[in-house]
Amino acid sequence: MSNEITLNKLKPKQEGVIVRVGGSGALHRRLLDMGLVKGSPIKVERIAPLGDPIDIKIKGYHLSLRKEDAAKIIVEV
């Protein structure tokens, strides 16, 4: 069974597929522009030494996001 959780809950090296990108205004647009769109595979590569932000791999490149923003992205694992 598939399971939908928010991106910030993913552990390092865990992969998922984006289901929905929330957030509002500029953040929402920015995430879409950077390729966080429905159906894209996404992987959490690592967490920053101080626990935030996280480094994710999307569309073949690395992007860093804060956990509070990652919490607005729903992924299927």
Next chain:
Amino acid sequence: MAKKRTVALVGNPNCGKTTVFNALTGSRQHVGNWPGKTVEKKEGNFDYMGYEIEVVDLPGTYSLTAYSLEELIARDYIVDEKPDIVVDIIDSTNLERNLYLATQLIELGTAVILAFNMTDLADKEGLRIDIKKISNFLKVPIIRITASKGIGLDKLKDAIVDTITNKNKISPKDKTPTINYGTEVEEHLNEFTEVIDKNITLPKKYNSRWIALKLLENDEEVISLIKTIKNSEIALSEAKKIRKHLKNIFGEDIETIIADARYGFIHGIVKEAVEKPIDRVSLSDQIDRVVTNRILGIPIFLGMMFLMFHMTFEVAAPLSDYVDGFIGFIGGQLVGLLESGNAPEWLISLIVDGVIAGVGSVLVFVPFIFMLFFIIAILEDSGYMARAAFVMDRVMHKIGLHGKSFIPMIIGFGCNVPAIMATRVLESKKDRILTILINPFMSCGARLPVYILFVAAFFPERGSMIVYSLYILGIIVAIIMGFILKKIFFKGLSSPFVMELPPYRLPTLRGTITHVWERGWLFIKKAGTVIFTTMIIIWLLAALPPGVEYGSEKSGVGMIGKAIAPVFSPLGFGDWKSSVSLFFGFVAKEVVVGSFGVLYAIEDVESPVGEETLIGELQNTFTPLSAYAFLVFVLLYAPCMVAIAVIKREIGWKWAAFTAIYTTAVAWVAAFIVYQGGMLLGFG
């Protein structure tokens, strides 16, 4: 006469755009300003097949929706200025995201050429890209290049000329749309396009499908453009209706639907036209395993910062000594020449005390500044700066800033002027303002000569400790003030931290040197003009009114100093000469040293004898405690007027004036605490 055409270079950050720009234009470049904006506009040109091609290097951007000032400039130029041709530089190793901007450019209807750059790296990764296929899908010419090695540039130039002469046969008007958004959206889009065509007279340069699409996307820039046109309310209310309708049908806003469709379209193309080997762990990933490692990340970061400073000050110091010696030599020769030519004494004094001292105080600095900029450029170009922001974001976020604010803060250690300019990478205006407001507390290179002089005079044993403590104090004050200012002005604001971690790349020598030169030149220009002028003014004030003893109490400077001295009495340095030095230090902080030299009538503060005399004079004036209080004041008070001028350019007069006043107030309070506290503790 060659026919002139304009080509704009666009592309995502880190796509190698600047390398392409350099490779195309060589030395035929100039830097100007965007009209009404403070961001540098880099232009260059080349001649090819009877055309004079003007190339504009636009700031890097991920999409045509602008988030930062630099992105807005790129967007406005492409959309409103309409260059003849847009060359979109694509990082071949990161096709999907890079092609996103390309699809937007194509939709806009401009003549687009895609330059697939870094094909050597793509080959190395085993990517096999069928360029012809992609070109057919997108209906635009694509050229393979490797700008760093100069490969493919002639083909790119050919493509530019072919597009000019219309050999590429791409006319935006009669082709079917490249991207199809699906029946439902397309139907409404077409309908809406007709509504716009029927009711609104658009300026010729915009195509109505694009305008319709942008209005449906709720693009702020396009909305405000439309608002200036007659009957705009019809289009705007129609857009609102369709947005609501589509949201009801899809359960999602139309921005999401459109972005999904664009990326879906690109994904389809890439799947068709690119063969990828199975994902291996790249070298860049391996480096990141160490550099951003949970345990090693912070120590590596601190090590890098230490190395940066060590390199700057240890490597550049001997160079600075050479420069110093050279200036002394030139000065001596000049004086000899003047004396043998029977020049009047005032002229010799003007040249020695004013000109030579002024020029010298600037040039001695150049090696430090260039070395620092060199290291910063390497850190930026290699990709480490983004990691530094990644590692530090948590801390920066705590004090109300953004991980990226870290970069201007670091540059501030070199010079606040480029640092303030570097805040342009920040997306939110409020982040920018806050970062600029606290940036002056980062102890810039210009303050160092003052520290060095006082350390030599009062703390020869613990010199580096004292200097280090000042740097740390600056950081602490910046953090505290960041916290307070955020509470006062920008309560509850937090901008998203969505930042690419680009793959590590070996910086190219040319790229690094260009970076260093641009920033370094800015410093020299600033230093050369402002500081030089100041030194002359000081000389005049110290020599006037006629007949007074040079720099005495009765001279112009003496009167100024006496008037403001009482303000500094509680801080332990209420004598008029210190006041005068601080007064002129507002022009440029290192002038504090030169002013002391002029005021104590020391011919050459750079020479060993001159320095010794100056140290002796200072020891008579200050105690170690008041000397430290003085240094704290120098660290924190109003940044030099060049920095203030830049703040004014970046965020306006009000903030510039506010910065000058509040930093001085903070400096006074801090120096007061140091001096009075030190007295109480018995250090007096």
